[in-house]
Amino acid sequence: MRAARTRTAAAVLLAASLALTGCGAGAADTASDGKGGAAAGPADAGAGGAADRSAAGSGAGAAGKPASKAPAGQHVIRTASLSVEVKDAAKALVTARRAAADAGGHVENESTERVDDAYLVSQLVLRVPQERYDSVLAELAGTGRLLDRKADAEDVTDQVVDVESRIATQRASVARVRALMDRAEKLSDVVTLEGELSRRQADLEALLARQSSLKDRTTMATITLRLSEKEKPPAEEPEEGRPGFGDALSGGWNALVGAAAWVGIVLTALAPWLAVALVVFVLWRRLVRPRLAARPRPAAAVPAPPDVPRNAAGAPTGTEGPKAPQPREAPEK
Numbered sequence: 416m417r418a419a420r421t422r423t424a425a426a427v428l429l430a431a432s433l434a435l436t437g438c439g440a441g442a443a444d445t446a447s448d449g450k451g452g453a454a455a456g457p458a459d460a461g462a463g464g465a466a467d468r469s470a471a472g473s474g475a476g477a478a479g480k481p482a483s484k485a486p487a488g489q490h491v492i493r494t495a496s497l498s499v500e501v502k503d504a505a506k507a508l509v510t511a512r513r514a515a516a517d518a519g520g521h522v523e524n525e526s527t528e529r530v531d532d533a534y535l536v537s538q539l540v541l542r543v544p545q546e547r548y549d550s551v552l553a554e555l556a557g558t559g560r561l562l563d564r565k566a567d568a569e570d571v572t573d574q575v576v577d578v579e580s581r582i583a584t585q586r587a588s589v590a591r592v593r594a595l596m597d598r599a600e601k602l603s604d605v606v607t608l609e610g611e612l613s614r615r616q617a618d619l620e621a622l623l624a625r626q627s628s629l630k631d632r633t634t635m636a637t638i639t640l641r642l643s644e645k646e647k648p649p650a651e652e653p654e655e656g657r658p659g660f661g662d663a664l665s666g667g668w669n670a671l672v673g674a675a676a677w678v679g680i681v682l683t684a685l686a687p688w689l690a691v692a693l694v695v696f697v698l699w700r701r702l703v704r705p706r707l708a709a710r711p712r713p714a715a716a717v718p719a720p721p722d723v724p725r726n727a728a729g730a731p732t733g734t735e736g737p738k739a740p741q742p743r744e745a746p747e748k
Contacts, residue, residue, distance in 0.1 A: 491568050491569065491571070493567070494637045495552055499558055500643055502559070511558070511642070515551065518551045519543070522540070523637075524539070524540040538640070543638060544635060552638060571632075586619060589616055592611055
């Protein structure tokens with residue numbers, strides 16, 4: 416009989432834990448809309464009547480308190496970006512760091528680069544308290560000539576209140592599951608409740624991380640500062656005058672040396688070809704040319720006289736024979 420009562424009590428406790436899970440989630444959702452106090456009470460009371468009215472009543476009271484709590488104040492996330500032109504970026508960086516430190520903040524990120532070896536460009540991300548946000552912003556803008564400024568403010572009061580309400584509800588839910596685990600006697604009920612407890616604790620840790628992030632962003636303002644030096648004009652090159660005698664002599668000598676170097680390079684490149692050509696010329700002069708000179712040359716053919724008409728005796732006709740040379744006349748004395 417006693418074992419049957421124990422099993423019945425364990426079954427009732429398990430049913431009560433599941434009912435409390437549903438009512439806890441409903442209370443968290445309605446709390447964000449401002450109506451959680453009226454809806455959470457009856458749900459928790461009904462679940463407590465099924466299991467244990469005293470335990471359910473205490474859980475309902477813990478879940479109902481955060482829903483009726485009013486927000487402490489307005490929660491705003493402030494961000495700003497500045498672009499300032501300064502004469503010396505290194506000195507401006509020191510001024511920006513000191514302004515953040517005096518305000519109780521810190522430098523979150525910093526980067527500096529030199530552009531074209533002419534001027535510096537630096538960018539800083541500063542975190543300062545909300546109450547010193549305006550004063551630090553004015554001090555940074557006064558370090559040089561202001562080029563650009565942008566400021567944003569985001570009201571996240573609803574998100575902060577919602578997260579706080581969910582955290583309170585989730586903590587009460589975790590406490591209820593732990594109380595049920597203390598009363599459970601069956602191993603299967605204990606395993607089920609442990610799984611439910613792990614899930615609720617994971618949800619609670621996620622809510623706590625979100626609350627921490629919102630607190631940091633609403634407590635510390637973020638300022639992004641860009642410092643740039645004025646670009647220097649390029650230096651003018653001096654005009655070149657008429658070259659002198661020394662410049663002409665130096666230029667001619669350099670040209671001669673350069674030409675000689677190129678001639679040497681060309682001769683070096685042609686050296687193998689010249690060596691082969693020299694060997695071929697020697698072989699032709701020593702071996703081939705003497706043999707060509709020793710060969711007998713054929714006799715030249717005598718051209719036949721032109722055809723002339725002849726008579727029956729075979730003498731040429733119609734032409735005069737060679738005239739005999741006539742004696743020269745003696746000159747008169």
